[in-house]
Amino acid sequence: MTATQTLYSRPEALRRVPTHYCPGCTHGTAHRLIAEVIDALGIRERTVGIAPVGCAVLAYNYFNCDFLEAAHGRAPAFATGVKRVRPDLIVFTYQGDGDLASIGMGEIVHAANRGEKFTVIFINNAIYGMTGGQMAPTTLPGQITTTCPDGRDVRQVGYPIRMSELLATLRTPAYVARGSLHEPGRILEAKRFIEKAFRYQVEDRCFALVELLSTCPTNWAMPPDVACKWLADNMIPYYPLGELKLPEESVTS
Amino acid sequence: MVSTAGQRPASRDDGRPRPPGAANGHSDLSQRGFPPLADSRLRPRQPVVILAGGLGSGKTELAINLCLRLRATGDRVRIADLDIVKPFNRCREARELLADAGVELIAPPGEQFFSDLPVILPEIRGMIREAGAGEPEEMTAEPGAGIVVLDVGGDAAGARVLASLAGAFRPDGYEFLLVLNTSRPFTTDLAGLSKMCDEVRAAAGLVPTGLIANTHLMDETDVETVLGGYRAVSELARTAGLPVRMVACDERLAPALPPSSFDCPVLALTRVLGLPETRGARKSPLTYV
Amino acid sequence: MKGAEAIGEAAIRAGASAYFCYPITPQTEVAEYLAKRMPQVGGVFLQGESEVAVANMLFGAAATGKRVFTSTSSPGFSLMAEAMSYIAGAELPVVFINVMRCGPGLGGVLAAQGDYWQATRNSGHGDYRCPVLAPCSVQEAAELTVQAFDLAEKYRNPVILLADGMIGQMMEPVSLDSLTPGVPSEKPWATTGCRGRDPNIIKSLYLDPHVLEKMNLRLSAKYRRMVDEEVQVELYNQRDRLDLLVVAYGTMARICKTAIDILGEEGLHLALVRPISLFPFPAAAVHAAARHATRVVTVELSQGQMVEDVDLALRELGPSEFFGRSGGVVPTPDEVAGAFRRLAKGACQ
Numbered sequence: 001m002t003a004t005q006t007l008y009s010r011p012e013a014l015r016r017v018p019t020h021y022c023p024g025c026t027h028g029t030a031h032r033l034i035a036e037v038i039d040a041l042g043i044r045e046r047t048v049g050i051a052p053v054g055c056a057v058l059a060y061n062y063f064n065c066d067f068l069e070a071a072h073g074r075a076p077a078f079a080t081g082v083k084r085v086r087p088d089l090i091v092f093t094y095q096g097d098g099d100l101a102s103i104g105m106g107e108i109v110h111a112a113n114r115g116e117k118f119t120v121i122f123i124n125n126a127i128y129g130m131t132g133g134q135m136a137p138t139t140l141p142g143q144i145t146t147t148c149p150d151g152r153d154v155r156q157v158g159y160p161i162r163m164s165e166l167l168a169t170l171r172t173p174a175y176v177a178r179g180s181l182h183e184p185g186r187i188l189e190a191k192r193f194i195e196k197a198f199r200y201q202v203e204d205r206c207f208a209l210v211e212l213l214s215t216c217p218t219n220w221a222m223p224p225d226v227a228c229k230w231l232a233d234n235m236i237p238y239y240p241l242g243e244l245k246l247p248e249e250s251v252t253s
Numbered sequence: 254m255v256s257t258a259g260q261r262p263a264s265r266d267d268g269r270p271r272p273p274g275a276a277n278g279h280s281d282l283s284q285r286g287f288p289p290l291a292d293s294r295l296r297p298r299q300p301v302v303i304l305a306g307g308l309g310s311g312k313t314e315l316a317i318n319l320c321l322r323l324r325a326t327g328d329r330v331r332i333a334d335l336d337i338v339k340p341f342n343r344c345r346e347a348r349e350l351l352a353d354a355g356v357e358l359i360a361p362p363g364e365q366f367f368s369d370l371p372v373i374l375p376e377i378r379g380m381i382r383e384a385g386a387g388e389p390e391e392m393t394a395e396p397g398a399g400i401v402v403l404d405v406g407g408d409a410a411g412a413r414v415l416a417s418l419a420g421a422f423r424p425d426g427y428e429f430l431l432v433l434n435t436s437r438p439f440t441t442d443l444a445g446l447s448k449m450c451d452e453v454r455a456a457a458g459l460v461p462t463g464l465i466a467n468t469h470l471m472d473e474t475d476v477e478t479v480l481g482g483y484r485a486v487s488e489l490a491r492t493a494g495l496p497v498r499m500v501a502c503d504e505r506l507a508p509a510l511p512p513s514s515f516d517c518p519v520l521a522l523t524r525v526l527g528l529p530e531t532r533g534a535r536k537s538p539l540t541y542v
Numbered sequence: 543m544k545g546a547e548a549i550g551e552a553a554i555r556a557g558a559s560a561y562f563c564y565p566i567t568p569q570t571e572v573a574e575y576l577a578k579r580m581p582q583v584g585g586v587f588l589q590g591e592s593e594v595a596v597a598n599m600l601f602g603a604a605a606t607g608k609r610v611f612t613s614t615s616s617p618g619f620s621l622m623a624e625a626m627s628y629i630a631g632a633e634l635p636v637v638f639i640n641v642m643r644c645g646p647g648l649g650g651v652l653a654a655q656g657d658y659w660q661a662t663r664n665s666g667h668g669d670y671r672c673p674v675l676a677p678c679s680v681q682e683a684a685e686l687t688v689q690a691f692d693l694a695e696k697y698r699n700p701v702i703l704l705a706d707g708m709i710g711q712m713m714e715p716v717s718l719d720s721l722t723p724g725v726p727s728e729k730p731w732a733t734t735g736c737r738g739r740d741p742n743i744i745k746s747l748y749l750d751p752h753v754l755e756k757m758n759l760r761l762s763a764k765y766r767r768m769v770d771e772e773v774q775v776e777l778y779n780q781r782d783r784l785d786l787l788v789v790a791y792g793t794m795a796r797i798c799k800t801a802i803d804i805l806g807e808e809g810l811h812l813a814l815v816r817p818i819s820l821f822p823f824p825a826a827a828v829h830a831a832a833r834h835a836t837r838v839v840t841v842e843l844s845q846g847q848m849v850e851d852v853d854l855a856l857r858e859l860g861p862s863e864f865f866g867r868s869g870g871v872v873p874t875p876d877e878v879a880g881a882f883r884r885l886a887k888g889a890c891q
Binding site: 044045046047048050051057058060063064065066067068069070071074077078079080081082083084085086089106107109110 | 559560562586588590591592594595596598599600601602603604605606608610624625628632733734735736737738741742743744745746747
């Protein structure tokens with residue numbers, strides 16, 4: 001008789017339901033990494049998540065913790081409200097590039113600059129997914145979308161915004177890192193970033209943001225494996241991976 | 254406890270509107286509630302009087318009254334509206350009454366008059382110099398410069414405007430009086446009064462020269478309200494080493510105050526700005542303009 | 543106290559634990575008062591980066607079950623409209639204080655009542671209503687602030703306190719001891735961490751049209767209940783035969799009372815209906831009072847907004863006359879009395 005050992009199962013912080021995400025979409029991977037970290041830190045029962053407007057608007061159906069659904073781009077303001085009146089709760093926002101870098105630019109910059117002690121997971125797939133593949137503030141130069149059918153023309157709409165770099169210029173202590181979800185090694189690295197970002201909050205230390213480069217095979221119009229390669233070849237050169245800012249020990253108590 | 258119906262200031266007049274300009278004589282000012290100052294101790298000791306203090310402490314009503322009373326006494330009087338903190342209840346709202354009495358009002362021109370923009374007019378510096386309150390010390394007042402009253406906005410936030418003018422004064426060229434209403438939030442006890450005093454001083458960059466006790470509860474003020482306020486302000490006066498220059502109170506209540514209660518003169522006030530339902534009503538001082 | 547301070551203090555007495563704000567004239571005194579007071583009572587004071595952010599912070603904070611509020615003035619209120627719609631959709635209790643200034647656009651900083659439509663219909667998108675309370679004195683501003691928190695909790699709905707710049711600046715004695723806030727209710731819906739229960743989700747998205755319609759019907763029943771239970775009105779100088787019935791709210795009602803007194807001395811019989819709740823509108827009270835009057839006049843610091851509700855209330859007795867000033871011009875009691883005199887005497891002929 002052999003003893004059975006569970007090596008891999010669904011985290012408690014995820015519900016036992018199928019998601020609506022397309023095959024090859026990395027939202028599912030990102031959800032799982034966050035859920036694993038929540039389990040590992042034992043914080044599920046005091047966590048409040050904030051869902052964005054975007055493909056992940058229904059994230060509250062998948063995570064097994066309290067959740068709010070925010071207005072488009074306003075998740076950092078929602079999170080500020082929760083965390084300011086209930087500093088004992090663990091609060092995270094889950095936002096896409098249209099939500100965070102376009103309509104919600106004001107909210108994210110000011111929440112970061114105030115040093116709000118919550119965690120932001122920023123999914124950057126360089127396109128609007130929910131509304132069907134329009135140009136995002138992070139769409140790459142020349143990248144084709146339904147609202148830039150000839151490719152992003154930087155003379156007309158400027159270059160894509162590097163949100164992590166932008167936020168890392170802020171003085172207020174913060175943790176800013178960029179990971180990617182296109183291959184296993186990078187997925188493990190991304191999980192380490194996410195784990196740090198939540199741990200800093202548990203330790204009441206600082207605002208933390210993890211940007212995750214993600215794929216959107218449907219709107220990119222590519223099979224999943226090609227999408228992963230496209231990400232590696234095109235996104236990573238423009239959006240370099242790594243930790244951009246670490247909290248200064250002296251300042252963040 | 255607040256009755257809103259039918260409250261109008263007591264009148265010593267017949268209540269009939271008068272044509273503009275009919276009030277130029279000093280006797281007419283008396284009829285409206287602004288007689289000449291009988292007690293010379295109420296007169297400014299310096300050519301420039303700055304009135305500052307807590308938000309809603311009654312500075313503006315006091316400033317308007319003081320100006321009209323000095324005017325009735327025969328002085329040339331100029332008043333500068335330096336309230337940059339709120340667009341309501343500023344002395345500029347009594348512009349017609351002041352103009353009619355011959356008090357010169359210095360307020361922002363044109364549409365800025367109605368704004369809450371921080372507008373500091375350059376002529377204010379000139380007025381200070383003319384009145385003989387500026388540097389250098391040997392400068393004397395120009396003939397006929399009269400008295401200049403600066404009506405400043407409330408709290409430290411309002412007193413900040415003085416910082417930009419601070420260099421214009423010589424140290425003993427002005428009276429800087431803090432108007433205090435001890436029934437207002439944050440200034441109900443010695444600690445609160447001291448804090449207000451320190452904050453206004455720090456923001457203004459000028460040292461106050463005296464205090465005015467103006468404790469009131471609008472129409473619910475009684476003698477004890479005034480006496481209690483005077484006691485609290487006197488306590489601050491002792492700690493801060495400043496004189497209580499005067500006690501101010503509504504003219505309807507002034508006759509009831511026991512004169513022996515105070516070591517300073519009493520300025521009886523006729524309410525000018527008041528509440529929206531009395532402002533410009535038949536029996537309000539603003540009506541006659 | 544000034545109206546602005548009384549509102550801030552009343553909110554504290556009502557158990558408000560957080561206040562989010564963005565400065566705008568003519569109500570910044572509320573923020574300045576609470577910047578000092580909230581830390582003293584262990585509450586949260588936060589100046590956000592915009593009214594948009596502030597209103598969304600309120601969503602987050604209210605979702606935890608705390609009593610939360612903001613104050614702003616007209617242009618800022620417009621920016622909060624987005625979040626108000628979400629708050630109404632998610633059924634969260636939040637108190638919004640709008641100290642109206644004149645518009646449209648940047649308008650001016652003086653008092654006006656031009657946001658009546660915006661407040662009583664709905665400021666944001668979608669099918670929702672909010673109770674709207676309009677004080678006419680500092681004491682009443684304090685009392686209605688307390689009521690606003692209780693109502694917000696009773697209905698799990700945003701509640702608007704609609705004041706004007708004069709109420710904010712007006713100084714009157716206030717009795718704070720007479721304020722009697724309700725006991726905050728249990729909030730099993732709050733997102734406070736799912737210890738010992740299934741997760742709570744607070745949202746306004748319902749993709750299935752039948753589910754959303756059901757939600758709309760439920761909300762609609764809630765709004766009807768407000769109409770049945772929350773009407774507040776003051777009647778002034780009512781009598782059996784009136785030369786003129788006046789309908790006015792807020793500061794304008796104070797001025798109307800003085801005008802009514804002036805005309806009373808001349809032997810003219812005028813009465814005032816002062817809606818305290820603007821939604822629900824006291825339609826029955828207006829209609830009942832109007833039956834004794836030859837004519838009705840609506841008075842506003844606008845070019846005529848509430849007058850449409852008055853006319854709806856008057857039904858077969860209507861429509862009413864209208865007298866209004868706007869742009870920050872506040873009529874004197876004499877001016878209003880003059881207008882009333884003309885109308886009342888016209889009615890007598």
